[in-house]
Amino acid sequence: MTAFHRYRRGLFITAFLAAPVTLYLVYVISPYLQAFYIAMTDWRGVTATPSFVGLDNFGRLLGDGVFWKAVTHNAALLVLLPLVTIVIALFFAFLLNVGGGQGGQGVTGVRGSKVYRVVFFFPQVLAVAVVAVLFQQVFRPDGSGMLNGPLMALGLGPVGFLSDPGVAFWSVLGVMVWQAVGFYVVLFSAGLASIPREMFEAAQIDGAGRVSLFFRVTLPLLWDTVQVAWVYLGILALDVFAIVWVMTDQHGGPDWSTTVMAAEIYRNAFQYFRFGYASALGVVMFFFTVGFAILSLRFSRRERIEY
Amino acid sequence: MPNTPRITRRELLRGAALVPVAGALAACATPAAKPSASASAAPAATSAANPFGVAETRPLEIWIFDGGFGTEYATKIHEPLFKQKYPKAEIKHNATKEITKVLQPRFAGGNPPDVIDNSGANAMDFGALAQDGQLQDLTPLLDAPSWDDPAVKVRDTIDQSVIDIGTYDGAFSVLGYVNYIYGVWYSQKAFRDNGWEVPKTWDAFLKLCDAIKKSGTMAPFTYAGKFPQYLYEPLLTTAAKIGGGEVLVHIDNLEDGAWTSEPMRTAAAAWAEVGAKYLMEGTAGLDHVQTQTAQNKYKVAMLPSGSWLENEQKTTTPADFEYGMFPIPDMGSSDKLPYGTLHTQPGENFIVPSKGGNPQGGMEYLRAMLSKKAAGDFSELVRTVSVVKGAGEGRALSPGAASASKAFADAGSNTVYYRWQSWYAQLKDEAVAATGELMTGGLTPEKYLERLQKKADEIKNDSSIKKFKR
Numbered sequence: 001m002t003a004f005h006r007y008r009r010g011l012f013i014t015a016f017l018a019a020p021v022t023l024y025l026v027y028v029i030s031p032y033l034q035a036f037y038i039a040m041t042d043w044r045g046v047t048a049t050p051s052f053v054g055l056d057n058f059g060r061l062l063g064d065g066v067f068w069k070a071v072t073h074n075a076a077l078l079v080l081l082p083l084v085t086i087v088i089a090l091f092f093a094f095l096l097n098v099g100g101g102q103g104g105q106g107v108t109g110v111r112g113s114k115v116y117r118v119v120f121f122f123p124q125v126l127a128v129a130v131v132a133v134l135f136q137q138v139f140r141p142d143g144s145g146m147l148n149g150p151l152m153a154l155g156l157g158p159v160g161f162l163s164d165p166g167v168a169f170w171s172v173l174g175v176m177v178w179q180a181v182g183f184y185v186v187l188f189s190a191g192l193a194s195i196p197r198e199m200f201e202a203a204q205i206d207g208a209g210r211v212s213l214f215f216r217v218t219l220p221l222l223w224d225t226v227q228v229a230w231v232y233l234g235i236l237a238l239d240v241f242a243i244v245w246v247m248t249d250q251h252g253g254p255d256w257s258t259t260v261m262a263a264e265i266y267r268n269a270f271q272y273f274r275f276g277y278a279s280a281l282g283v284v285m286f287f288f289t290v291g292f293a294i295l296s297l298r299f300s301r302r303e304r305i306e307y
Numbered sequence: 308m309p310n311t312p313r314i315t316r317r318e319l320l321r322g323a324a325l326v327p328v329a330g331a332l333a334a335c336a337t338p339a340a341k342p343s344a345s346a347s348a349a350p351a352a353t354s355a356a357n358p359f360g361v362a363e364t365r366p367l368e369i370w371i372f373d374g375g376f377g378t379e380y381a382t383k384i385h386e387p388l389f390k391q392k393y394p395k396a397e398i399k400h401n402a403t404k405e406i407t408k409v410l411q412p413r414f415a416g417g418n419p420p421d422v423i424d425n426s427g428a429n430a431m432d433f434g435a436l437a438q439d440g441q442l443q444d445l446t447p448l449l450d451a452p453s454w455d456d457p458a459v460k461v462r463d464t465i466d467q468s469v470i471d472i473g474t475y476d477g478a479f480s481v482l483g484y485v486n487y488i489y490g491v492w493y494s495q496k497a498f499r500d501n502g503w504e505v506p507k508t509w510d511a512f513l514k515l516c517d518a519i520k521k522s523g524t525m526a527p528f529t530y531a532g533k534f535p536q537y538l539y540e541p542l543l544t545t546a547a548k549i550g551g552g553e554v555l556v557h558i559d560n561l562e563d564g565a566w567t568s569e570p571m572r573t574a575a576a577a578w579a580e581v582g583a584k585y586l587m588e589g590t591a592g593l594d595h596v597q598t599q600t601a602q603n604k605y606k607v608a609m610l611p612s613g614s615w616l617e618n619e620q621k622t623t624t625p626a627d628f629e630y631g632m633f634p635i636p637d638m639g640s641s642d643k644l645p646y647g648t649l650h651t652q653p654g655e656n657f658i659v660p661s662k663g664g665n666p667q668g669g670m671e672y673l674r675a676m677l678s679k680k681a682a683g684d685f686s687e688l689v690r691t692v693s694v695v696k697g698a699g700e701g702r703a704l705s706p707g708a709a710s711a712s713k714a715f716a717d718a719g720s721n722t723v724y725y726r727w728q729s730w731y732a733q734l735k736d737e738a739v740a741a742t743g744e745l746m747t748g749g750l751t752p753e754k755y756l757e758r759l760q761k762k763a764d765e766i767k768n769d770s771s772i773k774k775f776k777r
Contacts, residue, residue, distance in 0.1 A: 042771055044432075044435040044438060045414070045435065046411065046414040046431075046435055046436055046439045046441050047415075047439035047440075047441075053771075060769070063765075140589075141591065141592030142588065142589040142592075142593070148589075158588065158589050160589075160592050161592075163532060163533070163589075163592030163743075163747075164591070165744070249533040250533065250736070250740060250743075253743070254740065254743045254744070255743060270408075270411075271736075272732045273411075273432040273434075273435035273732075276771075
């Protein structure tokens with residue numbers, strides 16, 4: 001009887017899993033495997049019979065200056081995007097939840113924090129393409145630009161936010177941070193909400209100011225959430241594409257100053273029609289991403305604080 | 308533990324049986340192993356009136372790039388003309404701005420359409436198509452009698468440059484339909500009102516820029532800073548004027564030192580000076596529409612562009628603006644090519660896929676397009692010059708089109724062109740990036756040319772990139 005039960009139960013689970021697993025195999029695993037194969041061909045996207053060229057494409061990408069430039073941009077984003085976003089988001093989350101006055105009513109956020117919470121979340125609601133087009137106008141290099149208008153009115157020359165190769169990368173970073181912060185404010189606020197109020201109150205009674213409250217209580221108790229945020233933002237930094245492709249001049253320019261791995265894959269596939277080579281770039285990016293995932297799991301092991 | 312779910316060996320085997328199904332479904336990213344046999348593409352009997360042997364009932368699938376010229380010229384002029392002759396053939400008209408996204412999978416799947424206007428920023432790479440033998444050899448079209456007059460071959464009704472430029476690997480396979488004429492564009496009204504004259508020498512051009520700058524009425528010069536290909540065009544034409552058309556031939560053929568030749572050095576230095584001194588503020592961050600609109604608002608005097616400009620700007624141009632175009636001024640008395648030398652290049656490129664269902668119909672459609680009536684109606688509808696000789700005769704031309712046509716007639720045989728940017732997309736992107744840097748002072752003329760030479764050498768030594776010669 002138990003064997004029959006077990007059989008029925010297995011059948012039940014298999015029936016439910018069959019569809020998602022099949023879809024996953026067909027649309028996720030199989031394209032991955034095919035990419036590995038295409039990476040070893042000279043396929044240009046239109047022929048029906050690509051020929052096998054072994055590791056040629058991988059040898060070629062070692063000498064591809066533009067691709068390695070893209071890799072350094074991804075690496076810079078991998079460090080800067082999580083750092084800046086988390087610092088700002090933590091600061092806001094702290095102000096919204098804990099940083100209010102200590103007028104004896106216990107722990108609260110700053111005045112108007114409920115409004116800010118909604119406002120901060122706005123950028124997250126916008127589609128990435130919309131944000132990119134919006135910021136093209138914000139960054140316009142003449143008097144009608146939202147940033148350059150006031151700058152020029154003050155007598156400062158127009159800044160080429162997207163047209164100066166020395167500035168464009170920072171503009172991209174700025175937009176990504178702007179869009180990401182809202183979500184992490186909410187995430188950290190949720191994290192803060194799960195910390196017992198008494199801990200803050202106890203610290204306050206002991207005479208902790210806002211600064212020591214933040215560094216000695218809030219941050220250690222939020223550490224798990226911060227780690228999660230770090231991994232999410234790291235992944236965002238590795239697969240950034242739409243912002244760069246839509247917003248920057250020449251899709252990753254000027255002069256390759258903002259290009260990223262995903263943009264180079266797209267460019268090689270759909271503009272140069274080198275699908276084989278683009279797949280090789282994709283395989284490299286795959287290993288970078290897997291490497292990041294393994295490293296972040298390895299280093300994020302830390303003892304939990306029980307409360 | 309009877310409650311823990313365990314998958315038995317039997318179930319695992321049953322699951323494994325599903326894998327081949329998934330595999331079959333998954334064969335979507337990689338190309339189809341066999342192109343579909345095009346038995347249906349066999350030609351019918353040929354005759355003088357039907358030189359390619361078009362089967363009367365076979366459908367014809369057409370894809371038009373929905374860009375600056377719209378799609379009306381196809382639905383109102385070309386397609387009715389074809390239909391008139393083959394009333395039983397069904398015409399499947401389609402239009403898109405995203406040629407590559409829509410049609411690349413069709414090529415990979417082995418069932419491309421019959422006629423494609425492969426144009427716009429998202430056009431498919433001609434080199435890749437040619438390399439894979441996807442383009443129908445259009446030589447029979449050139450040797451066929453023209454639509455209007457059976458005694459004249461199609462070859463003799465179009466400009467020779469169309470045939471030169473449309474030839475890949477010795478086979479004429481891309482038909483440019485519009486004749487783009489490049490030059491420096493200005494407002495004839497603004498020049499008249501301010502007493503400025505069209506400069507015939509480079510010194511006069513620089514003096515004019517100085518005068519405009521001092522007058523404070525507007526900035527002297529601009530270009531589509533976001534798309535620096537608008538500037539390497541006059542730069543290359545300047546070099547060709549100094550050193551002759553060979554300068555561009557050498558660049559196209561990826562010859563050693565082609566980019567760093569003496570004429571290229573002179574031209575790059577000359578245009579770098581314009582970039583340093585005379586550009587409208589903010590040029591580097593503006594696109595073609597923004598700079599062209601600034602010109603329409605009399606904020607800037609001159610910009611380099613092609614003969615599509617007037618039609619593109621028709622909604623923002625003041626009625627009395629009067630577009631005019633002048634050729635690249637003389638650099639010095641030792642210039643190889645005389646004053647009036649122009650860069651002309653056929654554009655709006657039509658192809659017939661060789662593996663489509665009806666290549667004969669596709670060629671016949673192109674033959675209809677090249678009739679005088681079709682080309683003339685087209686010129687009038689979209690205000691531009693077609694490649695069909697004499698098709699614009701007797702038609703009322705707008706000021707810009709008239710100016711460009713006159714410059715073209717004056718140039719006679721002194722026209723130049725280049726093809727590296729459509730042959731080697733990577734070189735184009737590098738030239739775009741570097742030219743922007745040259746104009747904003749980030750690169751000296753020497754470093755600029757060295758960088759492009761390096762890229763050209765890289766491409767030359769990359770065995771995976773197909774090479775072309777002219």
